Every structure is written in C-alpha cells, then in structure tokens.
Amino acid sequence: MIGARAARVLGGLLLAVVALLLLPAAPASAHAVLVSSDPADGSRLEQAPAAVRLTFDEGIALPPAATTVLSSTGARVDAGRARLEGRTVVVPLEAAVPEGVYTVAYRVVSADSHVVSGSLRFGVRRDAxxxxxxxxxxxxxxxxxxxxxxxxxxxxxxxxxxxxxxxVLWPAVQRRRRVLRLAQAGLLVLALATLADLLLRGPRASGGGWAGVLRVEDLGYTVTSPAGAVLLVRLLLVGALAGLSLARAPRPRIAGVLGVGVLTTIALLGHATDGAASLLVPAAVVHLAAMALWLGGLVVLVTAVLPRVRRAPAAGVRLLRRWSLVAYTCVAVLVVTGEVQAFPTVVPLDALWSTGYGVLLLAKLGLLVLVLVLAAAAQRVVAGARVPPRARLCRTAVVEVAGLVAILAVTGALSTTATAAETYGPAVTRTVAAGSDRLVVQVDRTRRGPAVIRVRALDAGGRPIRLRSLEGALGTEGVAALDVAFRRDGDGWRSTGAGLPIAGEWTLTLQTEVSTTAGTAAAVSWPVW
Incomplete structure (x- = not known):
C-alpha cells in the first residue's frame, strides 16, 4: 500500500517532470519545410557533387537510415550515414558517381515530433x-x-x-468492483498503447516498416528523443495510478495530479505543439479532460448507475439530471477548446475541405453532432418522465458511447496526419499581359519550399509563341529578388530551381524576348502558405 506522504512526493515529482517536458515545447513550431537543396530539384550537373545538402526552415532530428540516394537502376550512391549541420542534412556521396539520373529520398523528424518526408531528383550529365x-x-x-x-x-x-x-457525481459507486475494474482495464489499455507508440515511432521515422519494430537502433532513437521521454513519463504516471487503484486507496488529490499528468503527456504528442504551444497545450489538456469525463462518465452510467434507477426511480432521476448538466458542460468545453486548437491548424478556410486533415476534422464534427442529437433525446426522456424507461436510456447511452469511441478513432488518425495549415498549397495559374501577347504562368504548389514554375506565351488569338529567351526573379516583402533560371520545355519554359522559403505574397518578374528587337516585361503574384 502506498503511504500518504510517499504518494504526495511521487505525485509532486511526476508533475514536476511533466512541467519540465512542457517548457521546451512552448517555442515549438509546425512541420519542418525543405526550403532549399544543393543540387536543386530537377537540375543537371556536369560533375557529381561530393554531397547532397537539404536545408529546412527549423531544427530537425535525423532518424536512422533516414536518407538514400538511388540511381535510375536502383543502385545506391550515398556513402556513409547522413549528418546534421544545424538545419541542413548532409548526405555524402561516393567518390565516383557515374553519369545518370539520381533520386534523393529523405525522412526527418520536425520539432513537433512528426515525420516529414519527400524526394528530389538531379542528373549528372543528363536531364532530370x-x-x-x-x-x-x-x-x-x-x-x-x-x-x-x-x-x-x-x-x-x-x-x-x-x-x-x-x-464527482456518484460517490456511492466509486469503490464498486465494476468501476474499479473498468478503471484498471482503461489503465492497462493506455499502458499497452503507450508501449506500442514507443515501438512504432522509431521504425516509422526511419521508414523501416514492421521489420524495424524490434530493432534496437530504432528503439534507441525513440527512447532518447523528446517524444520518447514523454512516453516514458506517461508509463510512470499510469503505473502510479494503477498502484492507487489496486491498493483501493482513492487519494483523490494524488489521483487528480497523476491524471492531469497523463493528459498532459497525450497533449504534448499531438498537434497542440504546432505553433503557440503555451496556449494550445493547456487547451488540449482541458479538451482531453472533458472528453475523458464525458466518455468515462457515460460508461459508468451504463455499467453502474442505471441499474440503480430500477431500484430507486426518484433517486435515479436526480442522478441522471445531474449527469446531464455535467455532460452538456463537457460538450461546451469540447466545443470551445476544439475551436482554439482547430483555428491555427485550418488556414485558410478552403483547407478545411481540400486537405485530408480537414476532411477528417469535418468527419469528427459530424460524429459529434450525431452524439449530441442522441444526448438531447436522452435528456428529453429524463425531463419528461417521473420514472424514465431504463431500457431506452441504456440503448441511447450505449449508442452515445459507440459514437464517442468512433470520434476517438478519428482523433487518432488526426494525430498522425499533417494539419491542413501545413499541407494546403494548391497549384495556381496566372495570366498576365506582355505587350500585345499573354504569358500563362503555372506554379505546381504554393507551399513554402521548392516549386516548379512553367511559363507559356500566347498571342492575341491564343496561339503559342516561341520565346527566344526568358529570365525571371522572385521576391517578397523583406526578401531580395531571387534569380529564377528557366529552361526550354516544349513550346514553353520550365524552372525547377525556384525556392519560396517563407510565407507571404510573392511576385515573379519576367523578362521575355520574342525576337532580337522585341522584348517585354511582366509580373505576376500569388500567395505562399
């Protein structure tokens, strides 16, 4: 049995550890973005470089076996392990890289513990x-x-x-065997889920697949990472809660501290650290607490409280009305804190229905509305009857529980999905006058980082014009103009070396030459997210 003093000390120490883990999370930002590479994506080199350099916009971690450089035949030409130099990943290449086209594949872990992956190509004495x-x-x-x-x-x-x-609501059932076993089963599920998280994060970051789940190198990477430290602290907190439960020593203050600690560790590994973590992490903890109280309370209601309604109808009605007040308070808290968390992750509003994260979020909201409709129906039953029909309340509560479990499943998928604000960046097409002709500018993506830009020239009748030359420069407020090199691509021109390192309104200035005596200038702008 845990003594009162020992329990207080343990709870204080664990809370302090969680607080220390939370402090470094405050300045964390969103997913890392590749802002430049050497060689540039799609470039042609006359001589192979000694190394490939990938520069990101924030600090990153490099998991084991995170980068490869492959030829078009599948042969690897990277030599030794990649290394980090500040925000730049350096991938050394073999001394004699033959002529050919090469693909660089990378996986890094950004400050918010999410995996960022991608690839680029370059050619050695060949077009890529x-x-x-x-x-x-x-x-x-x-x-x-x-x-x-x-x-x-x-x-x-x-x-x-x-x-x-x-x-809080039903102290008479707090120590019943059914409630204690329910809590112990929940802690067991949480412990197993945390262990699974520990085993999966390393191989997922390095791309090792199922074969890497038990690989010592990947597990070591996870354990020594900030995310691994949070998961280990969660296991300690869950173990302490399980000890209190098995000892049947309620100690509500200690259990409350440990419970808040558990919820904090969950919030620290979600999207709450994407941006203003000092605001979003507390909001996420409150959000999780409201969710846990609502779902946990519903399960206790079905398994331990509703059976008492049959024995004492009047007392049962009072218990149910008290639960209704708490449930609707939880809903209000969920809505407010959900808005606080969703606002920075869904920018602009178009991203809500045009990204995978946005669609999942809409699905979560739809399920929540469905559960609220069922809860409102149950509330009407309680309010309109002196002795509410127990069987109907049980069925409604069970369906509510199923709906909330479905919401949790969607939330789990959201936790591993890049937010809408981090993935939104649709292709854009701009048409601008260039003398009596028109230039059609197509940009493949409007996210920060490298972009592919295509330019076509059309005459007044919409027929293609073959330009003799095309030069360009990209700029935005606070950034000096960056030269953009175009290469001929069929009837038009293409640039694969353009870099858009920061968000904002960017302007592409173009200098065209139709003949030796005719040249025009034009400019187009588009937003970069």
Whole structure:
C-alpha cells in the first residue's frame, strides 16, 4: 500500500517532470519545410557533387537510415550515414558517381515530433525531371500508430475519466468492483498503447516498416528523443495510478495530479505543439479532460448507475439530471477548446475541405453532432418522465458511447496526419499581359519550399509563341529578388530551381524576348502558405 506522504512526493515529482517536458515545447513550431537543396530539384550537373545538402526552415532530428540516394537502376550512391549541420542534412556521396539520373529520398523528424518526408531528383550529365510537389514516402506503420494513439485516448477516458466521474457525481459507486475494474482495464489499455507508440515511432521515422519494430537502433532513437521521454513519463504516471487503484486507496488529490499528468503527456504528442504551444497545450489538456469525463462518465452510467434507477426511480432521476448538466458542460468545453486548437491548424478556410486533415476534422464534427442529437433525446426522456424507461436510456447511452469511441478513432488518425495549415498549397495559374501577347504562368504548389514554375506565351488569338529567351526573379516583402533560371520545355519554359522559403505574397518578374528587337516585361503574384 502506498503511504500518504510517499504518494504526495511521487505525485509532486511526476508533475514536476511533466512541467519540465512542457517548457521546451512552448517555442515549438509546425512541420519542418525543405526550403532549399544543393543540387536543386530537377537540375543537371556536369560533375557529381561530393554531397547532397537539404536545408529546412527549423531544427530537425535525423532518424536512422533516414536518407538514400538511388540511381535510375536502383543502385545506391550515398556513402556513409547522413549528418546534421544545424538545419541542413548532409548526405555524402561516393567518390565516383557515374553519369545518370539520381533520386534523393529523405525522412526527418520536425520539432513537433512528426515525420516529414519527400524526394528530389538531379542528373549528372543528363536531364532530370523534378519531383513536382511534396512526395510522401508513407509508412505501413501509419495506421498502426494511429490505432495506438486512438487506443490511448480510450484508455485515458476509462482509466482517468471514469473514476473521476464516479468520484464527482456518484460517490456511492466509486469503490464498486465494476468501476474499479473498468478503471484498471482503461489503465492497462493506455499502458499497452503507450508501449506500442514507443515501438512504432522509431521504425516509422526511419521508414523501416514492421521489420524495424524490434530493432534496437530504432528503439534507441525513440527512447532518447523528446517524444520518447514523454512516453516514458506517461508509463510512470499510469503505473502510479494503477498502484492507487489496486491498493483501493482513492487519494483523490494524488489521483487528480497523476491524471492531469497523463493528459498532459497525450497533449504534448499531438498537434497542440504546432505553433503557440503555451496556449494550445493547456487547451488540449482541458479538451482531453472533458472528453475523458464525458466518455468515462457515460460508461459508468451504463455499467453502474442505471441499474440503480430500477431500484430507486426518484433517486435515479436526480442522478441522471445531474449527469446531464455535467455532460452538456463537457460538450461546451469540447466545443470551445476544439475551436482554439482547430483555428491555427485550418488556414485558410478552403483547407478545411481540400486537405485530408480537414476532411477528417469535418468527419469528427459530424460524429459529434450525431452524439449530441442522441444526448438531447436522452435528456428529453429524463425531463419528461417521473420514472424514465431504463431500457431506452441504456440503448441511447450505449449508442452515445459507440459514437464517442468512433470520434476517438478519428482523433487518432488526426494525430498522425499533417494539419491542413501545413499541407494546403494548391497549384495556381496566372495570366498576365506582355505587350500585345499573354504569358500563362503555372506554379505546381504554393507551399513554402521548392516549386516548379512553367511559363507559356500566347498571342492575341491564343496561339503559342516561341520565346527566344526568358529570365525571371522572385521576391517578397523583406526578401531580395531571387534569380529564377528557366529552361526550354516544349513550346514553353520550365524552372525547377525556384525556392519560396517563407510565407507571404510573392511576385515573379519576367523578362521575355520574342525576337532580337522585341522584348517585354511582366509580373505576376500569388500567395505562399
């Protein structure tokens, strides 16, 4: 049995550890973005470089086996392990790289613990076509990690939310065997989900697949990373809560501190660290607490409280009305904190329905509305009857629980998906007058980082014009004009070396030459996210 003094000391130490983990998270930013590379994507070189250099806009971590350089025949030409020089990944190449086209594939971990992957191509004495737009290498472990995160949410709801709801609303059932076993099962699920997270993060970051789950190198990378430290602290917190539960020593203050610590570790590994973490992490903790109390309370209601309605109808009605007030308070908190968290992750509004993250978020909102409709129906039953029909309330509550579990599953998928604000950047086409002709400018993506730009010239009748030359420069407020080199591409021109390192309104200034005596200038602008 844990003594009162020892429990207080343990709770204080664990809370201090969580606080220390939270402090470095405050300046964390969104997913890292590749802002430049040497060689540039799609470039042709007369001589192979000694190394490939990839520069990102923020600090990153480099997991094991994170980069490869392959020829078009599949032969590797990278020599030794890649290394980090500040924000730049340096991939050394073999001494004699033969003529050919090469693909550089990379995986890095950004400050928010999410994996950023992509690829680029260059040619040695050969033309190389750029990799247009971001290319996600993906991982077969993504669904498994999402499932583990979703299971962690469910475990937190049962292991933290259920006993909290019982203690606050229904103290008479708090120490019943059914409630204790429910909490213990939730803590077991949370512990197993955390262990799965520990095993999956390393091989997912390095692209090792299922074969890397038990590889010591990948596990070592995870354990020594900030995310690994958070997961280890969560295991300690869950173990302490399990000890209190098995000892049947409620100690509500200590259990409350440990429960908040568990929810904080969950928030630290989500999108709450994308941006203003000092605001978003507390909002995420409150959001998780409301979710855990609502779902955990519903399960306790079904398993331990509703059976009492049959024995004492009048007392049961009072219990149900008290639960309704708490449930609707949880809903209000979920809506407010959800808005606080969603606002910086869905920018602009178009990203809500044009990105995978936005579609998942809409699905989550749809499920929440459905659950609220069911909750409102149950509330009408309680309010309109002296003795509410127990069977109908049980069915409604069970469906509510199923809806909330579905919401947790979607939330798990959201946790492993890049936010809408981090992936939104659709292709744009701009048409601008150039003397009596027109220039059609196509940009493959409007995200920060490298972009492919195509330019075609048309006469007044819409017929293609063959330009003798094309020169360009890109600029935005606070950034000096960057030269853009164009190469002929069929009837038009193409540039694969353009870099857009920061968000803002960018302007491309073009100098065209139709003949030796006719030249015009034009400029087009577009937003970069």
């Amino acid at each position: 076509q750029a990799v247009e737009g971001p290319v996600s290498l993906g991982s077969p472990l993504d669904p498994a990690l999402g499932a583990a995160i979703g299971a962690g949410y469910l475990g937190a709801a049962l292991g933290v939310g259920a006993p909290a709801a019982a203690a």
